[in-house]
Amino acid sequence: MKNTGNLKTLKASLTASITLPILLAGTAVFAEEPSIDIEAESSLLIDFETGQILHEQNAEAYRGIASMTKMMVEYILFEEIEAGNISWDTEVNISDYAYAISQDYALSNVPLQLNGTYTVKELYEALAIYSANGATIALAEKMEGSESAFVDRMRSLVEEWGVDEYELYNTTGLNNSYLNGNHYPGSEADAENAMSAKNIAKVAKNLIKDYPQVLETSNIPTKTFREGTSDAILMMNWNWMLEGLSHERMDVDGLKTGTTEYAGATFTGTAESEGHRLISVVMGAGDGMTDRGLRFDETAKLFDHGFEEWTYKTLIEGDVVLQNVHPLAVKNGVAENTSLKTVESLSYYVPVSDQDEKASYTFQPNEELLNQDGEIEAPVAEGDILGELILDNQDDVEYLEGESDRIVQVAAADSVERAGFFTVFSNLVKDFFSKLGDRF
Incomplete structure (x- = not known):
């Protein structure tokens, strides 16, 4: 029988702990996206x-x-x-x-x-x-x-x-x-x-x-x-x-x-x-013969809309240790865990009316790196990619190329060397008897 309970608990804990004071809120990214009507086809x-x-x-x-x-x-x-x-x-x-x-x-x-x-x-x-x-x-x-x-x-x-x-x-x-x-x-x-x-x-x-x-x-x-x-x-x-x-x-x-x-x-x-x-x-925008200036009037409205109704905000800073996320447990390491940090920043245009709102992010660890107990095996080098931050409820953010899942990669903030032979051997023995117990 595979023991998945601890891993599920870990993921739930990580998800719950990553509510950050960012800039957006609600069940959609933008509580009320600004709109404009343009006189053009x-x-x-x-x-x-x-x-x-x-x-x-x-x-x-x-x-x-x-x-x-x-x-x-x-x-x-x-x-x-x-x-x-x-x-x-x-x-x-x-x-x-x-x-x-x-x-x-x-x-x-x-x-x-x-x-x-x-x-x-x-x-x-x-x-x-x-x-x-x-x-x-x-x-x-x-x-x-x-x-x-x-x-x-x-x-x-x-x-x-x-x-x-x-x-x-x-x-x-x-x-x-x-x-x-x-x-x-x-x-x-x-x-x-x-x-x-x-x-x-x-x-x-x-x-x-x-x-x-x-x-x-x-x-x-x-x-x-x-x-x-x-x-x-x-x-x-x-x-x-x-x-x-x-x-x-x-x-x-x-x-x-x-x-x-x-x-x-x-x-x-x-x-x-x-x-x-x-x-x-x-x-x-008009027939082009009698209304040649209309396209410029409507373009001016678009630029006013973009520069005045939206503001460009950095939602996640790059190279920042995540204080509200539990460190990731490390098995067979000289330390029990490693802190996590962002690899890059994440910025969006947000409506001026929403710029003081909050949003939540979820940390999703790379499951391929975790064992059944939600641990990562040592050694771990600072900068190793361990997962990603995902902006919750971001379906309203649209891009020209169609991408909607902007993410920020998360890396180890600390290096953790592999522990000595006796520590590793002891852990192997514990795992053996733990699995043996699960079978009975």
């Missing part, structure tokens, strides 16, 4: 560092992404530069296709000369500041030989990020009907790029995480393209939330707008305040 607000969702409205609905597509072009461009395959000074020749698109002034464009030569930096700035479509195509052709080959790379990239539902047919986000027959193989004549707000947020999050220098360009309100040449044109950033523009907000430094008849007015924004960055997505 879809909207989303996330914490950049963790991906925690602070607001979502139809965020999984499939919608046109228009020129927000160009964030994927930016990412791959930075990849190519990082790999040394091209540089900012690399010269790019303009194809018939890129030239023709650049001459369509019904679209966002800078004028390109047929067979002209431009640097990667010039074309990138035109893409990032002015959403120039011809410049985008020229860059894609330079990197992969053709736009369709570049689209294949975009598709592979987003799949690596866990984006499993998308439509990607070109690098610009334009409807195929504008591309003079230069369509992705097999795509319809009116096909257009589409994703959900959650998936386009993954694109933005990865872009900023891996290549934060993108914000140095996305933050430029106005710049003259090829100043002093016949190609010169003033580029005013389509992100009107930048300094000096109509919807100026000083904490906003990116990221990418998009407008088509299918998508409506869209915007992936980002702002930083007091060291914390948020990413917003607004899709279908």
Whole structure:
């Protein structure tokens, strides 16, 4: 007969003893999560560092992404530069296709000369500041030989990020009907790029995480393209939330707008305040032709909501000995137990209204390390992972990647050497007679 009573008692004791004075309470993590209504078809607000969702409205609905597509072009461009395959000074020749698109002034464009030569930096700035479509195509052709080959790379990239539902047919986000027959193989004549707000947020999050220098360009309100040449044109950033523009907000430094008849007015924004960055997505905020400013009004509401209604709190400090948890018993050691400490910290955004509330955590020991009496065998080294702290009732905490079981690993706070031969032998004898007694 296996003696499991002591182990059950140990676990119950550990669970009961770990109620800590943290910050949340109730049967859910947030007693009353702040809410906001956004005038758009879809909207989303996330914490950049963790991906925690602070607001979502139809965020999984499939919608046109228009020129927000160009964030994927930016990412791959930075990849190519990082790999040394091209540089900012690399010269790019303009194809018939890129030239023709650049001459369509019904679209966002800078004028390109047929067979002209431009640097990667010039074309990138035109893409990032002015959403120039011809410049985008020229860059894609330079990197992969053709736009369709570049689209294949975009598709592979987003799949690596866990984006499993998308439509990607070109690098610009334009409807195929504008591309003079230069369509992705097999795509319809009116096909257009589409994703959900959650998936386009993954694109933005990865872009900023891996290549934060993108914000140095996305933050430029106005710049003259090829100043002093016949190609010169003033580029005013389509992100009107930048300094000096109509919807100026000083904490906003990116990221990418998009407008088509299918998508409506869209915007992936980002702002930083007091060291914390948020990413917003607004899709279908008006038709994009008569309501171009609405997406920025709604984005401002999202950032106000995030920075004013939520506060970022460290719920568990890292490298802290747990005072309210019983030390873990050690068998055959020179000491009878080892204290426990956190290996890392755990932080969340919590509603401002809940920041003084409390929550409970449960310590869950690693059962594979414990014997039937709930003891760990010596030797034990300081820092050995012995279990984890789990936040109780955390189902209301949602993340962009879907994870909901944020945990903190717990380690031994003390080293415990193995006891001498006679102590170990004595314990073996005791165990033998204990098990023998259980059989009768």
